[in-house]
Amino acid sequence: MTALASLDKSKIRFLLLEGVHPSALDVLRAAGYSAIETVAGALSEAELTDRLADVHFLGIRSRTQLSAAVLARTPKLVAVGAFCIGTNQIDLDAARDRGIAVFNAPYSNTRSVAELVLAEAILLLRGVPEKNAMAHRGGWLKSAEGSYEIRGKTLGIVGYGSIGTQLSVLAEAMGMQVVFHDVVHKLPLGNARPAGSLPELLAASDIVSLHVPELPSTQWMLDEPELAMMKPGAILLNASRGTVVRIEPLARALRERRLAGAAIDVFPVEPRTNQDAFTSELRGLDNVILTPHIGGSTVEAQANIGVEVAEKLVRYSDNGTTTSSVNFPEVALPAQAGKHRLLHVHRNVPGVLSEINRVFSEGQVNIAAQYLQTRGGIGYVVTDIDAASSERALQQLSRIPGTLRSRVLF
Numbered sequence: 094m095t096a097l098a099s100l101d102k103s104k105i106r107f108l109l110l111e112g113v114h115p116s117a118l119d120v121l122r123a124a125g126y127s128a129i130e131t132v133a134g135a136l137s138e139a140e141l142t143d144r145l146a147d148v149h150f151l152g153i154r155s156r157t158q159l160s161a162a163v164l165a166r167t168p169k170l171v172a173v174g175a176f177c178i179g180t181n182q183i184d185l186d187a188a189r190d191r192g193i194a195v196f197n198a199p200y201s202n203t204r205s206v207a208e209l210v211l212a213e214a215i216l217l218l219r220g221v222p223e224k225n226a227m228a229h230r231g232g233w234l235k236s237a238e239g240s241y242e243i244r245g246k247t248l249g250i251v252g253y254g255s256i257g258t259q260l261s262v263l264a265e266a267m268g269m270q271v272v273f274h275d276v277v278h279k280l281p282l283g284n285a286r287p288a289g290s291l292p293e294l295l296a297a298s299d300i301v302s303l304h305v306p307e308l309p310s311t312q313w314m315l316d317e318p319e320l321a322m323m324k325p326g327a328i329l330l331n332a333s334r335g336t337v338v339r340i341e342p343l344a345r346a347l348r349e350r351r352l353a354g355a356a357i358d359v360f361p362v363e364p365r366t367n368q369d370a371f372t373s374e375l376r377g378l379d380n381v382i383l384t385p386h387i388g389g390s391t392v393e394a395q396a397n398i399g400v401e402v403a404e405k406l407v408r409y410s411d412n413g414t415t416t417s418s419v420n421f422p423e424v425a426l427p428a429q430a431g432k433h434r435l436l437h438v439h440r441n442v443p444g445v446l447s448e449i450n451r452v453f454s455e456g457q458v459n460i461a462a463q464y465l466q467t468r469g470g471i472g473y474v475v476t477d478i479d480a481a482s483s484e485r486a487l488q489q490l491s492r493i494p495g496t497l498r499s500r501v502l503f
């Protein structure tokens with residue numbers, strides 16, 4: 094259990110990895126935080142563990158792997174900001190069970206992904222990647238053979254969430270027919286229609302675009318049998334996660350021209366930094382667009398994400414607010430002038446709230462406001478009390494059996 098008295102803001106340490114946009118630093122600095130370190134790439138497990146020993150807030154993107162083993166060695170870590178949508182790189186349950194809140198930016202880069210995949214669909218339908226590669230090698234492939242307009246083609250969208258739905262609207266504006274498949278019932282936008290099943294979508298689509306999260310149920314969702322269900326000459330776009338498509342059968346289908354082309358932005362194994370080498374069986378295939386996981390990497394998206402996630406970290410650090418956390422009970426209690434705020438994260442077992450309130454009643458501490466919320470295996474209580482009693486109450490709260498973290502804010 095960790096008890097943390099309200100630290101001077103200059104002592105609250107932030108570590109931002111993977112080139113998080115400077116807009117995040119602006120937000121943190123404007124909120125009074127100055128101990129901020131930045132690193133351009135991701136770190137290895139050993140480096141990460143080393144750097145995290147005295148860090149309170151960590152910012153990452155998709156490449157930093159925060160496993161249960163790493164989280165077990167982060168004694169001071171209060172929260173993680175994932176400056177992206179996906180949180181599959183973080184063991185969310187392990188973080189929650191250690192009282193570490195995780196926040197992300199669920200919407201800010203969705204438009205960027207939708208724009209990229211639509212552009213790739215157009216380029217692949219025109220055979221541009223091959224013609225471009227040939228021109229770079231001194232060749233000249235002026236031909237209409239195998240080149241098509243996007244208008245009138247059927248786009249199959251797998252995962253009709255924030256990205257899938259935006260793509261649907263953009264694609265219809267280009268004159269495409271849209272079918273989609275989702276495990277949740279979704280309102281079709283425009284003239285899009287739900288496919289009866291994934292096989293039905295695969296058989297009907299000229300272009301298939303994947304927009305599902307990384308989950309056990311989406312792992313290798315497009316393996317050899319599913320790839321074989323796609324129309325001969327179809328195109329596959331994957332800007333979701335590298336574990337969704339099995340690369341070996343895809344490479345075979347592309348080499349044999351059973352599929353006309355593919356655009357792949359995400360891979361089962363991705364380089365940790367821009368200095369590391371990228372290996373893939375898809376390298377060298379001219380009918381494949383390979384991009385280094387940049388679906389959400391636009392200036393607009395990154396600047397917005399920087400602000401959004403940094404603000405969530407500041408709100409948690411300053412007020413204990415956990416609204417929209419992906420793994421934590423959500424609590425937002427308005428601040429009260431002149432009061433000190435105690436935050437208590439504990440295992441969700443019966444009796445902890447009464448133990449907390451016993452501390453207050455035995456100490457004759459008047460509660461100005463209190464809120465408990467639970468999620469999964471933990472409970473989170475925010476209590477506002479008179480300033481004079483807060484240090485002593487914090488020490489007592491931190492000794493309650495089941496306590497994971499406790500902090501006082503003032």
Ligand SMILES: NC(=O)C1=CN([C@@H]2O[C@H](COP(=O)(O)OP(=O)(O)OC[C@H]3O[C@@H](n4cnc5c(N)ncnc54)[C@H](O)[C@@H]3O)[C@@H](O)[C@H]2O)C=CC1
Nearest residue numbers: 178179252253254255256275276304305306332333388389
């Ligand atoms: N390449 C890149 O740079 C980026 C990649 N992404 C990836 O894209 C994914 C999707 O992003 P959003 O659309 O914002 O997420 P979202 O959560 O809004 O939508 C995902 C949709 O997939 C559906 N789904 C889940 N399991 C499914 C299954 N087995 N079959 C069919 N549908 C299923 C969900 O019900 C949901 O509607 C993210 O989880 C992330 O992994 C997101 C942003 C940037």
Ligand SMILES: O=C(O)CCC(=O)C(=O)O
Nearest residue numbers: 154155177178179389390
């Ligand atoms: O920009 C990144 O680092 C990751 C983007 C992504 O995959 C996401 O937002 O889930």
